[in-house]
Amino acid sequence: GESVGLHLPTLSVQEGDNSIINCAYSNSASDYFIWYKQESGKGPQFIIDIRSNMDKRQGQRVTVLLNKTVKHLSLQIAATQPGDSAVYFCAESTSGTYKYIFGTGTRLKVLA
Amino acid sequence: KAGVTQTPRYLIKTRGQQVTLSCSPISGHRSVSWYQQTPGQGLQFLFEYFSETQRNKGNFPGRFSGRQFSNSRSEMNVSTLELGDSALYLCASSSLQGAGNEQFFGPGTRLTVL
Numbered sequence: 001g002e003s004v005g006l007h008l009p010t011l012s013v014q015e016g017d018n019s020i021i022n023c024a025y026s027n028s029a030s031d032y033f034i035w036y037k038q039e040s041g042k043g044p045q046f047i048i049d050i051r052s053n054m055d056k057r058q059g060q061r062v063t064v065l066l067n068k069t070v071k072h073l074s075l076q077i078a079a080t081q082p083g084d085s086a087v088y089f090c091a092e093s094t095s096g097t098y099k100y101i102f103g104t105g106t107r108l109k110v111l112a
Numbered sequence: 113k114a115g116v117t118q119t120p121r122y123l124i125k126t127r128g129q130q131v132t133l134s135c136s137p138i139s140g141h142r143s144v145s146w147y148q149q150t151p152g153q154g155l156q157f158l159f160e161y162f163s164e165t166q167r168n169k170g171n172f173p174g175r176f177s178g179r180q181f182s183n184s185r186s187e188m189n190v191s192t193l194e195l196g197d198s199a200l201y202l203c204a205s206s207s208l209q210g211a212g213n214e215q216f217f218g219p220g221t222r223l224t225v226l
Contacts, residue, residue, distance in 0.1 A: 034214070043116070043202050043217035044155075089155065098167040099145070100215065102155035 008087060010107040019077040023090035023103045028071060030092035034100070035064055035075045039086045047075070047088075077108075085110045114139065116205050116218035124224045130191040133221045137184050137205030144186040145215065146178060149200040158201075161186055190223075198225045 013019045025033070031052040036044035048059045050066050050073075057064050063076040073090050087107050091100040117136045125131050137144050146158040157170040161180035178188040184205075190197055200222050204215040 032213075036217075041219075043204075043219045046214055046216065049214060091155075098143070098160040098162070099157045099170070101157065102147075104154050 008105050008107045010109060012109045012111055013080050014111050015080060015082060017080055019075075019080045019084070019108060021075045021077075021088050021106045021108065023073040023075075023106075025071050025073060025090065025092040025103070026101065027092060027094060028068075029094045030101075031095055032093045033064070033066060033073055034091045034093075035062075035073075036089045036091060036102075037084075037086045038089065038105075044089060080108075080110050082110045082112065084108060116203055116216055118201075118203050118218040118221050120221060121219065122222045122224075124226060125193050126226050127193055127195060129193050130189060131193060131223060132187055132189045133201055133203075133223075135186045135188075135203030135205075135218060137186070137203075138207070138216055141205035141207045141216075142184050143206040143213075144180055144184065145204045145206070146186070146188050147202040147204065148172070149202055149220070150198075155202070158188065193225045195225050197223065199223060 034049045035047040037047050038044045048062050048064050050057045050064045055066050061078045065074045077084055087105045089105045090103040093100045119134045143162045145160040148156045158172055159169045159178050160167050164180045175191045180186045200220040202217050202220045204217045206213045206215045
């Protein structure tokens, strides 16, 4: 498949364990954040989003935490499955700018 | 509902040539953004269009241009191709006007410049 990133930080977790992927964002004015999952040969797929007036949001098996004080975002995946293996990106946006800034990505490997 | 479609999926060009990539957003989506993805630089914002108007542009040379049509379909053009333009070019569409809205990505166009 196509390589998304050759030198990405990699997180290896056992199947069934919880995964935590971290992201430091750059702009204190950013008020909207998205986590994306990208599998080889595909475009990024939306996982979950959060606005800056929240510090936590939960989806199906995923939770996003936002710490604006230290400009940190995390994605927690519960009961990680082999299908979760992919590259995960965080993206930040500021209202009125119409652009998203993406993090460098983290490769998640799920070990059977 | 059909997703974002991009054509062509793969393209091989030589240095100095130009290329046009096409993106059809999800029906009803009026915002289209373009990104360049490379292993070294990650996902880099190129530009965003809404109702045929470019509202923001990333830090790319003028060889990179785009446009949006009245039906929200968008094209991007790269002139005088360089080896470093080899990348996956991704298009994303969004339904709402402002930033702070969910973007849906297409599968991308893989451009190889020889």
